[in-house]
Amino acid sequence: MRRISPVLQQDGVDPDLISLLKTILAACREIAFRVSQGELAGVLGSTLSENVQGETQKKLDVIANELLKEVILETGVVKAISSEEEDDIVPGNPHGRYLVTFDPLDGSSNTDINSLIGTIFSILPADPHKDASDASQFLQPGSAQVAAGYVLYGPSTMLALTTGKGTRLYTLDKTYGGFLLTAEQATIPKYTAEFAINMSNQRFWEAPMKNYIADLLKGKEGIRGKNYNMRWIAAMVGDVHRVLCRGGIFAYPRDLKDPSKPDKLRLMYEANPMSFLVEQAGGASSTGYQRIMEIIPTDIHQRVAVILGSKHEVETCVNYHRNSTAPVISD
Numbered sequence: 577m578r579r580i581s582p583v584l585q586q587d588g589v590d591p592d593l594i595s596l597l598k599t600i601l602a603a604c605r606e607i608a609f610r611v612s613q614g615e616l617a618g619v620l621g622s623t624l625s626e627n628v629q630g631e632t633q634k635k636l637d638v639i640a641n642e643l644l645k646e647v648i649l650e651t652g653v654v655k656a657i658s659s660e661e662e663d664d665i666v667p668g669n670p671h672g673r674y675l676v677t678f679d680p681l682d683g684s685s686n687t688d689i690n691s692l693i694g695t696i697f698s699i700l701p702a703d704p705h706k707d708a709s710d711a712s713q714f715l716q717p718g719s720a721q722v723a724a725g726y727v728l729y730g731p732s733t734m735l736a737l738t739t740g741k742g743t744r745l746y747t748l749d750k751t752y753g754g755f756l757l758t759a760e761q762a763t764i765p766k767y768t769a770e771f772a773i774n775m776s777n778q779r780f781w782e783a784p785m786k787n788y789i790a791d792l793l794k795g796k797e798g799i800r801g802k803n804y805n806m807r808w809i810a811a812m813v814g815d816v817h818r819v820l821c822r823g824g825i826f827a828y829p830r831d832l833k834d835p836s837k838p839d840k841l842r843l844m845y846e847a848n849p850m851s852f853l854v855e856q857a858g859g860a861s862s863t864g865y866q867r868i869m870e871i872i873p874t875d876i877h878q879r880v881a882v883i884l885g886s887k888h889e890v891e892t893c894v895n896y897h898r899n900s901t902a903p904v905i906s907d
């Protein structure tokens with residue numbers, strides 16, 4: 577089985593980017609170890625602080641954030657980082673060629689129940705004309721990403737990675753200490769009969785999503801003509817991993833439960849990197865109204881509605897958004 581460096585070299589990836597990715601993965605291996613120690617390492621439970629998103633920080637959120645921040649800034653190739661757990665961007669080397677955004681621990685509420693969590697990261701090119709402390713340098717569309725990935729801390733620790741030449745899956749070999757290539761090309765099937773959505777928000781969704789899910793629930797007897805199954809891990813990283821492995825549609829749509837916060841997932845830390853991985857695996861990703869990777873961000877902590885996964889299913893859901901009264905099913 578092949579290690580990461582030769583695979584990336586074969587793809588013609590910039591050596592500085594390869595060494596940056598390896599540094600991020602070294603931090604993730606450390607996070608994987610702390611996660612596996614659980615209560616023994618005293619890392620479970622919450623801190624007394626909140627992050628900029630107004631969410632209570634878990635101890636592991638803080639540990640993972642500090643680990644990643646420190647090693648990424650030490651590489652010397654990074655001009656600045658932006659983390660879900662930091663209020664502001666953190667400047668690095670003024671001459672660095674890359675910007676890194678990350679969610680250090682996605683699904684952190686799962687830590688207390690020993691369930692799936694992960695680290696999501698995205699790498700953007702740095703603009704040589706902007707100052708390292710200028711947050712506007714991060715406001716690039718997802719289509720500008722040069723690499724994106726996640727490390728899933730599950731029964732085995734897995735990496736999904738893209739540099740724009742397909743999405744590959746790697747598994748951490750704890751005996752050797754590195755990630756080994758275990759799926760040359762993740763391929764999301766075009767068709768699916770599985771959806772992932774938090775159904776408890778149903779009454780707060782917009783009409784197109786209500787209509788789309790209502791039609792899925794009608795099963796064989798309804799307009800979709802087949803029975804659908806449902807899954808919900810409450811960690812996007814786990815739900816997207818399932819989609820990469822066997823297809824499906826994952827959605828966190830806009831809802832009016834808290835009108836001051838209609839969208840939940842973060843564009844730069846979650847939606848963009850996951851959209852890049854999903855599109856590179858043959859899937860699709862949209863807000864319902866726009867391809868996610870085409871959104872020009874206006875704020876580093878911006879949130880968006882997310883619908884991603886099997887192409888036909890995402891396109892069908894988008895069609896409901898185009899015409900909320902007459903559902904259109906693409907073939």
Ligand code: AFP
Binds near residue numbers: 682685774
């Ligand atoms: P945390 O990282 O704050 O735990 O949030 C995880 C998440 O943003 C995303 O990974 C899940 O899909 C979603 O929240 C789960 O949300 P619900 O609480 O609605 O299940």
